[in-house]
Amino acid sequence: QKEVEQNSGPLSVPEGAIASLNCTYSDRGSQSFFWYRQYSGKSPELIMSIYSNGDKEDGRFTAQLNKASQYVSLLIRDSQPSDSATYLCAVTDTGRRALTFGSGTRLQVQP
Amino acid sequence: DTAVSQTPKYLVTQMGNDKSIKCEQNLGHDTMYWYKQDSKKFLKIMFSYNNKELIINETVPNRFSPKSPDKAHLNLHINSLELGDSAVYFCASSQGWPQETQYFGPGTRLLVL
Numbered sequence: 055q056k057e058v059e060q061n062s063g064p065l066s067v068p069e070g071a072i073a074s075l076n077c078t079y080s081d082r083g084s085q086s087f088f089w090y091r092q093y094s095g096k097s098p099e100l101i102m103s104i105y106s107n108g109d110k111e112d113g114r115f116t117a118q119l120n121k122a123s124q125y126v127s128l129l130i131r132d133s134q135p136s137d138s139a140t141y142l143c144a145v146t147d148t149g150r151r152a153l154t155f156g157s158g159t160r161l162q163v164q165p
Numbered sequence: 166d167t168a169v170s171q172t173p174k175y176l177v178t179q180m181g182n183d184k185s186i187k188c189e190q191n192l193g194h195d196t197m198y199w200y201k202q203d204s205k206k207f208l209k210i211m212f213s214y215n216n217k218e219l220i221i222n223e224t225v226p227n228r229f230s231p232k233s234p235d236k237a238h239l240n241l242h243i244n245s246l247e248l249g250d251s252a253v254y255f256c257a258s259s260q261g262w263p264q265e266t267q268y269f270g271p272g273t274r275l276l277v278l
Contacts, residue, residue: 088266088267092206096271096272097255097269097270097271097272098208098255098269099269100266100267100268103266140206142208150221151196151213151215151220151221152198152210152213152221153210153267154210155207155208155209157205157206157207158206158207158208
């Protein structure tokens with residue numbers, strides 16, 4: 055059973071701080087990695103995608119991938135209360151045209 | 166100009182009833198999906214269609230039957246609804262694989278009483 059593991063949280067950080075969200079996955083053949091944000095009662099929306107080892111930055115968001123360690127993370131700099139949401143890690147499932155999602159980490163940014 | 170739309174948004178029904186959820190995407194994508202998100206917020210793939218062809222059929226009860234009349238539409242019919250079917254059902258679409266983003270619809274909140 056291919057798995058994606060995330061700490062459910064809540065992860066609480068003060069406004070302006072860096073939030074660090076982590077994800078590990080079991081499928082060594084996974085090629086693509088995504089971070090989705092889901093506000094309560096809403097649908098998931100893509101924050102970042104990353105396909106190769108290293109860092110990828112987009113505004114306040116940085117995704118980090120280490121395929122050898124089967125680890126992907128998301129850093130949110132200058133966290134804002136509007137960043138409070140559940141962050142879902144998703145990984146491509148080798149051999150299937152599907153994503154496997156983690157159960158999500160709930161982030162709370164305190165004003 | 167919603168990219169992925171679903172109807173209805175809310176569905177409250179009695180056990181044993183049959184219901185359908187409709188999904189449409191106007192992004193020109195070739196692949197569409199149905200996901201189920203349970204009360205613990207775990208999002209799990211149910212079905213996937215590529216160019217109207219079923220390519221993923223997870224271990225979902227036979228009571229669930231997807232239908233894709235064309236590339237832009239993917240419907241989900243559920244027979245003999247059970248209490249455990251209560252969840253949020255998301256439709257999604259993407260173009261290309263495996264690097265392309267999946268875009269999600271707003272979700273259908275199903276409550277079986």
